[in-house]
Amino acid sequence: MRKKFSFTAVCLLAAGLFVCASAEDKADVTKPVIQLNAPEEGGVLFIGRAYEYVVHFDMDISDDVMLKSYEIEVKSDFKSKKTKSAKDTTVVLSFKQEYDVSGKNKEHIHHHDIKIPIQTKPGKYLMTVICHDAAGNEAREVRHFVLKKEEAVNP
Known part of the structure; x- marks a missing residue:
């Protein structure tokens, strides 16, 4: 009886270790995939004259x-480190925002949250x-x- 109990205990222990090892083997190590459709690489976006544009x-x-x-995150990619003059009223475009997409394994994202101020x-x-x-x-x-x-539009 004791041998039967020992054998059963060893089998259960081995099965438990196998299940744990299998769960670890299936851990998610794959990076998400990003397909950025817009804006395009090297694209030109415009700063409005009369009103704010968006990306x-x-x-x-x-x-x-x-x-x-x-x-x-959007930030400047300026090479120059010139100091801003008192007459310069322009501002560097800066944007940083995180969005929750929990519970999904794929999502199409389309928005105009990034504002380009006139200045x-x-x-x-x-x-x-x-x-x-x-x-x-x-x-x-x-x-x-x-x-x-x-560009200014000539009437």
């Missing part, structure tokens, strides 16, 4: 298991999109774009 943002994100969030400084900018999945994996996509003043 057309469009992407598809997916993960093999579950998404968690994505964030967008935005023209020049090169950098947009970074970071997507996180529920397991903590992350993927990054970077876009460079240029902001230019809208």
Whole structure:
């Protein structure tokens, strides 16, 4: 009876270790996928003369298991470190926002949340999109774009 009990205990222990090892083998180690459709790499966006423009943002994100969030950051990509003169009223475009997409494994994103104020400084900018999945994996996509003043229309 004792041998039978010992054998059963050993079998249960081995089965438990096998199940635990199998669960660890299936951990999510795959990064999410970002397909950034807009704005396009190297694109030119305009700063409005009379009213604020927005950035057309469009992407598809997916993960093999579950998404968690994505964030967008826009900052200048200026090479010059010149100090701003007192007469210069322009501002550098800056944007940082995180969005929750928990509970989904793919999502199409389309919005116009990034505003380009009239007084935005023209020049090169950098947009970074970071997507996180529920397991903590992350993927990054970077876009460079240029902001230019809208041309005056001659009547």
